[in-house]
Amino acid sequence: MAPASTPALTPRTARSLVAVALAAGVLAGCASDTESGGARLGQAASWSSVAGGPPNSGRAHSAVTDAPELLWSRALGAPAIGVASSDGIGTSFQATVSERGCNLFALTAEDGRKRWCLRLPTDGPRITATVDARGSLFVPMYGGVGALAAEGENRWFAATKGVPTTVTLLDGRHLLLVSHLGVARVVNAHTGLDATPELRLTGNIATDDRAYGLPWCATGERGCPAPSPAAVDTDTATAYLTAWTPGADDPELVAVRLVPGEFTALEEVWRVPLPDGRLGTPVVLSNDRDEVYVHAADGTLGAYSTSDGAVRWSAPVGYRPDTPPALLPDGTLVSGGRTTTVWRGPDDDHDDDAGPAPVVAVRGEDGTGREVWRRDDLRQLTNPAATADGRVLVAVRSGGTDDEPGIAVHLLDGDDGATLHRIEVPAATGPVSGLSVDSDGRIALTTAVGAVYVFE
Structure with a gap:
């Protein structure tokens, strides 16, 4: 497999766009760093980031109808490389x-109407805007994280060493940023100023190349420090x-914690080796x-x-x-899809038959650990999505032609894996670049060629 290229963006264009974002950041940085009366809320009670929300559980905050059908679809005109997030409102x-035009879209969930779109220097192995409860966005960009109003x-704009992979609201004021180079810090969510x-979780990586190891982040090979x-x-x-x-x-x-006090800091709590390696999939936090x-x-x-990193159990x-498991309310984990879901740029020649x-x-x-059920007849293409009532949505390869096989979405029973609706x-x-469910039970499927389908 050839090394992946970074998302298409010319250096000149990237520098210009970052300069615009930096200028906006300077103006915002002049704002007062005081309490804002609760105006900055936590992450949305919806699918607010790459894997659903801070725990990475891939679980929706709602149920879905027994027989969802297509509500709307639209093409965005460029490849997509992340899961659709939603604000719950x-x-x-x-x-x-894309090389030109908009590359961040705000779409009305009911009908797909474009509320607005922007040209931004988005960057990263999975580009999903993190959204808060007021609809404000925190977006991984070339060289940092940008904050957008609703x-x-x-x-x-907050500059980072490396490409941002973690952008998560710890509370109403603090935003955790971790780059693919393993550089972690907390910034003020209202101003972007350092908190x-x-x-440095992976040591002092002596390079000026902000894209060092980035081609390996999507699959989590050792070339990427924090994928x-x-x-x-x-x-x-x-x-x-x-x-x-x-x-x-x-x-x-590795576990790290924000320690409040006179001098607020991040501290490493523990770290344990993973001798069998790992993939570029997010860690998932249990229900309890x-x-x-x-x-x-x-x-x-x-x-x-979570207390000391000790091994509890494992199951084959x-x-x-290549995508994280989804966690059902009863603690059952449902595995994810393979590398065909990851778009790695125009020069990517990876094998589509994963x-x-x-x-x-x-x-x-x-x-x-034990196996609860298994569906060997399905070939899963992206992350699964668990619902609040204990069911599972998966996107799988289906019919079509040998040259252009199709895609189907299955609603599975979480107890035995049986297909309830197809x-x-x-x-x-x-x-497929992602599958998500918003707080009203609408299902969003995004294909890597840049088409969005919403089912209800």
Whole structure:
């Protein structure tokens, strides 16, 4: 497989766009860093980031209808490289990668009407705008994170060393940023000003290349120091992520925590080795915040204690997912899809036949992991989405032609994996970049070629 290119964006264009964002950041940085009377809320009670929300559980805040059907669809005119997020008050947000024109869209969830769109220097292995409860956005960009108001106005820009992978609201005032180079810090969500010093989780990487290791982030190979979004426990302001220090034999699972006080700081709580490696999939936090779950390179799913990183259990799923598992309300984990879901730029020549990608459900009981059910007849194409009432949505390869196979969405029973409803997605082919569910039960499927389908 050839190394992946970074998303299409010329250096000259990127520098110009960053300059505009930086100018907006300077103006916002002059604002007072005082309490804002609760105006800055936490993350939206909807699908607010890459894997659903701070715990990365891939679980919606709502149920879906028993027989969802297509509500609307539209093409965005450019490849998409992330999951659609939503604000819980009627708007969905989708990022694309393009040389010109808009690449961040705000769409009315009911009918797909474009509320606004912007040209921004978006960047990263998975570009999903994090949204708060007022509809404001925090967007991974070339060289940093940009904040946008609900109507699309630039608010501030916070530069980062490397490409942002974690952009998560810890509370109403603090935003956790982690770059793919393993540089973590907290900024004020209202101003973008630093609230803590940097914490370098993968050592001092001596390079001026902000894209160092980026081509390996989508699949989590050792070339990428910190490939995926951290799982965050907002109650304790603790984040869990996988990290690889250049030169080390094994990657590690790391916990970091925001420590308030006269001098607010991030501190490392613990780190443990992951001798079987890991993929570029987000760590998932359990319902009771007692465990985190990590896909390993040997085809197993492992559980680790959040208190000290001790291994709790592991269970084989039989393949290497490239997207995180979804967590059902009863603690069952449903595995994710394969590399065909990841768009790696115009020079990407990876094999579209990624091999088997079944849907497998596992659960830990009495210190051991066991398989609950398995669907070997399905070839899963992206992240699964669990619903609040214990069902699972998966996007899978379906009919079509040999040259252009189709895509279908299955609604599965979380107890036994049986298909409750199947939707053939019209005129959809190729990789899938994401699947999400908003707080009103609308299902958003985004294909890598840049088409959005919403079912209700």
